[in-house]
Amino acid sequence: MRYNWNWSVLFADPYLGWLLSGLGWTVLVSAAAWIIGLALGSVIGVMRTLPSPIARAIGATYVEIFRNIPLLVQIFLFYFVLPELLPREMGRWLKRDLPHPEFTMAVISLGLYTACRVAEQVRAGINTAGRGQASAGLATGLTLAQVYRFILLPLAYRLTIPALTNEFLNVFKNSSLALTIGVLELTARARAVADYTYQSIEAFAAASLIYASISFLIAFLMRRVERRARLAGTLAAGTH
Amino acid sequence: MTKTAIVAGAILGAAFALTLGSASAQEFYGALKKIKDSGTIIIGHNEDSPPFASFGADGKPLGYSIDICNKIAAAAKAELKLDNLTIKYQAVNGQTRTPLLVNGTVDLVCATTTNTFSRQKQVDFLNTMFVTGNRLLVKKNSGIKEIEDLKGKVVSANQGTTNEKVLNELNQKLNLGIKVLSTKDQPQGWIALETDRTDAHMTDEVVEYGLIAKAKNPDQYAVVGRLLSFDPYAVVIRRDDSAFRSLGNRVLADLYRSGEWEQIYTKWMSTIGQPLSPELKLLMSMQNYPD
Incomplete structure (x- = not known):
């Protein structure tokens, strides 16, 4: 293979700056989407375990809609189709006056998708904690809200740390789809370096290495968190 | 016959055989050798750039760039005196273009690629086949x-x-x-x-x-608005392959000289309502180097 290797292109101006700014956007999109995903996902997850059938139905509908449409399609629908369905002025505002429209829509879209995944983990966590815990809590005179706040959710989060870590790594990697609506994150920047210099192998090797290092770092940190947060006498503690 | 004479004869014979062998082998190297050995030429192309390269109704790629590359394939077949040459098509994009060309998956890329000096560090280009901006x-x-x-x-x-x-x-x-x-x-x-x-x-x-x-x-x-840049399109080939580049450039020169190029231009550019401008005609006619 007569490939003209040139690793130094990765450190040349302006390509190094591009990759770093791409990394910055990747981190911003992932972090912002994760905040939405974790907050909304917890609410939906709780709704799916509530006694009220209406709350359960809303939760289930949300999860089924967002889980069953490919993320790429969702991002496209949010960015290109939603503004056309809204009243003219509102659509125009979304397209023109919304600050950083590509970034904002990517974060919202990725956040809503992540919420449905988080919701399933939270629901599983609450179910694992067990009906018994909830009944015992109610019997001692706690309200339903207090049972969730003091018993079920603290247990559920701790039990699902490994699964939630996995979801966070997914957000981080899924954020590369934001390039399809024009967010110049890491993958988009790697593509640009490849297109301008024709050193595609180096550019994508660098992007892969950056993604992998950050994933390893997150996994490592979360394992420490998991060890500190584990509860004696629960299923999760038994696995160590 | 003395022993030395036999040895000298053997050396002479060997040297003769060697020059003969290299004479027939030296003609082909790089892409041409690969095409001769495999009996196949693989054309890399865009799939979303009409009228230059896109898929037709029958699923086969067609367009201005594809027509030119088919001419190059035909010239390669004649040059190598092959009875049968299979033409294969492989879709590429901005990211896959270089690796697939360099690792030999495709032999030439026919798309809407602008010839730039920074790209020439990695690949080579034939002469200009279209100019836009x-x-x-x-x-x-x-x-x-x-x-x-x-x-x-x-x-x-x-x-x-x-x-x-x-x-x-x-x-x-x-x-x-x-x-x-x-x-x-x-x-x-x-x-x-x-x-x-x-x-x-x-x-x-x-x-x-x-x-x-x-x-x-x-x-x-x-x-x-005015033209904001100068974008000469060219067919992309592997570097350090002057025999193949020369063959491709000869095909282009023949097309420009014979006027066949104007037919290809009209065939495809009329689909987007673009008549041939005198400037473009002049630019192309400057590339019909004599045989």
Whole structure:
């Protein structure tokens, strides 16, 4: 293979700056989407375990809609189709006056998708904690809200740390789809370096290495968190 | 016969055989050798760049660039005196183009690739087969005439293209404060303009006429302004392969000289309403190097 290797292109101006700014956007999109995903996902997850059938139905509908449409399609629908369905002025505002429209829509879209995944983990966590815990809590005179706040959710989060870590790594990697609506994150920047210099192998090797290092770092940190947060006498503690 | 005479004869014979052998082998190396050995030429092409390269109704690639590359394949077949040459097509894009060419998956790339010096560090180009440049694709009722009218407006260009580079450079140089939207591909650049998300899309002039030709309401769009860049399109080949490059350039020169090139031009560019300009004709006629 007569490939003209040139690793130094990765450190040349302006390509190094591009990759770093791409990394910055990747981190911003992932972090912002994760905040939405974790907050909304917890609410939906709780709704799916509530006694009220209406709350359960809303939760289930949300999860089924967002889980069953490919993320790429969702991002496209949010960015290109939603503004056309809204009243003219509102659509125009979304397209023109919304600050950083590509970034904002990517974060919202990725956040809503992540919420449905988080919701399933939270629901599983609450179910694992067990009906018994909830009944015992109610019997001692706690309200339903207090049972969730003091018993079920603290247990559920701790039990699902490994699964939630996995979801966070997914957000981080899924954020590369934001390039399809024009967010110049890491993958988009790697593509640009490849297109301008024709050193595609180096550019994508660098992007892969950056993604992998950050994933390893997150996994490592979360394992420490998991060890500190584990509860004696629960299923999760038994696995160590 | 003495012993030395036998040895001398053997050496002479061996040397003769050696020169004979190398004489027949020296003719082919690089892409031509690969094509001869495999009996196959593999043409890499774009799939979304009409009228240069796109898929036809029967699923086979067609277009201006494809026609030219088919001529090159035919010339390779004649040069190698092959009875049968299989032509295979392989779709490539901006990211896969270089690795697939360099690792031998494709032998030449026929698309809308601009020949640049920085790309020449990795690949080689045949002589120019088309010349275009950046202009602005706008809605007719926008009143935009030149890039200066875009002060503070939103303009899209595709990620990683020379168009995006030119737009960013002009934006800085002319201090226009344009908000740049880096679209993924031409259909997205078009939909962004169509839905008023952007005020203009910037790409190669000839591509813009192609986009308008496919629109639902072509009379609402216009290509405006002066040429903002110089983009010579060329077929991409592997580096350090002058025999294959020479063969390709000879095909181009023959096409320009015989006037066959004008037929190919008219066949494809009439589909987007682009008559042949005297300037382009002159540029091409300057490349019909004599035999």
